Amino acid sequence: MELTKKSALFNRSVSKNSGSGWWNFATLLIALLVSIPVLTVAANIFIPSGDIWQHLASTVLPDYVKNSLWLMIGVGIGVFVIGVGSAWLVTMCRFPGSRWFNWMLILPMAVPAYLMAYTYTDFLAFTGPFQSLLRDLTGWGLGDYYFPNVRSIGGAMLMMSFVFFPYVYLLTRAAFLEQSSSLLEASRSLGATPFQSFYKIALPLARPSIAAGMALALMETLNDFGTVDYFGVQTFTTGIYRTWFGLGERAAAAQLSGFLLIFILFLILIERWSRNKMNIRQNSTGRYKQLYIYDLKGWKAWASTLFCSIPVLIGFLIPVGILTEMMISNFSSAVDARFIQFSLNTVMVASIAGIFALLVALVMAYGVRLNPNYLTKISTRIGAMGYAIPGSVIAVGILIPFGWVDNTIDGWLRENLGISSGLILSGTIFALIFAYVVRFLAVAFNTVEASLGKITDNMDEAAEGMGYSFGKILRKVHIPMMSGSLFAAIMLVVVDVIKELPATLIVRPFNFDTLAVQVYRLASDERLAESSGAALAIILVGLVPVIILSRSIAKTRKTSKVEKE
Structure with missing residues (x-):
């Protein structure tokens, strides 16, 4: 048988x-x-590409490498601070508007970085609404004040940080929700402050998720073309485009692409290394307990509201409002x-x-x-x-x-x-x-x-x-x-x-x-008003995955209040 x-x-x-x-x-x-x-x-x-590669290597290639590295550093810092900070606040704290920020912090993901660059260039220009209002309020005129130029590598860092931080926010918040509450309770019983619990317990345990989110954000940074091209920042993507269409050199464009692949491979290896390096086993039963959260009061509560409001305001509400006003005025x-x-x-x-x-x-x-x-x-x-x-x-x-x-x-x-x-x-x-x-x-x-x-x-x-x-x-x-x-x-x-x-x-x-x-x-061509309809259409379609994510993000773990700050 x-x-x-x-x-x-x-x-x-x-x-x-x-x-x-x-x-x-x-x-x-x-x-x-x-x-x-x-x-x-x-x-x-x-494959030998003749004198063209030597010309690129001696003229623009150092700028491609330098600018790409600076963008990765600047955007990396930006998405880490915004993504990790907001994820901890909305997961482990209660403050005015915290439940709304659960899903509102995902909204900037629907706005492509190049649309941010276009709208803020117009909004922050000398003749734009912001500086015009500033002059009306202060009485200043031309030459009376200094205003930073948004069309720069610093401006590109800011635009990308406020668009790409949701990658870090989503994965980090999921990691915080999945962490064992026993470890956090133990830290409290030992007298740890909320910041100490975050810095010494929650943050190290969430490191693999943070690394994965930052890797995705930096990959999108290296992939971006519209923002850096519009701001005049020379990176590998702009170099590939100009080498292909401007110089007609396919081999040189492929070799620039190979250099860009090295950056991508480096990010993947860093993310894998961080995941393998962090191999701490948590108490699985603690994941099914309610998370004990901090009920913030006073200036801490309002500071948290302000911290979470800024990325939503800059990354979604302002550009959508600008484009909507443009479309209505130039329908x-x-x-x-x-x-x-x-x-x-x-x-x-x-x-x-x-x-x-x-x-x-x-x-x-x-x-x-x-x-x-x-x-x-x-x-x-x-x-x-x-x-x-x-x-x-x-x-x-x-x-x-x-x-x-x-x-x-x-x-x-x-x-x-x-x-x-x-x-x-x-x-x-x-x-x-x-x-x-x-x-x-x-x-x-x-x-x-x-x-x-x-x-x-x-x-x-x-x-x-x-x-x-x-x-x-x-x-x-x-x-x-x-x-x-x-x-x-x-x-x-x-x-x-x-x-x-x-x-x-x-x-x-x-x-x-x-x-x-x-x-x-x-x-x-500086005709942003004419492009506002197409830009808004792209953003509205981009809201589809945001809606899907916002419905499921808060369903993985229950929370309850435990102590006041």
């Missing part, structure tokens, strides 16, 4: 491995395809026929990219479920690493091989048939969609993988017993059960695509613009 059971299990295993072979092949093939941009950039690093030019066309273009490419990213993520996640071997897991992780790669790098890594394919086909047709095929891949929407899928595949893959992991293997075995193939199991069993997560995956990709600027600028076909490109173009 025992032998019969073992034989049946062995036959089932053999049948599963043989039947799922094509899933494994499809997973590996897709992972290879979406890795093409990174592999292309890596392969072009050591006919802000919402015209071009706005409708650019909106249709944006929705089209975002929807197609979202659907393709979901399909690719489904194949990869299901392939890992059927064949959870080392090769499959590693290949899917490599294929889903595009989110960590700046859009400008992905764009260069796509156009180089696609351009080679187009030129090869066109050359063969000209030589043998006397006709020209034109740009089949690199000059079409296909390349743009491919860039989006590579860039944001991780967003869909992580969502699908997490949802698929909640379905027990017993469901698969029952369906197999009914004679279902693996494809039918996915179609009839898994997809209906994951419908909510699949919709969320598409929406998250769509939102990211709509906000993406660097990859769109480089890869888009001729005479094909999206809302992001239109905002960039008009703002660069």
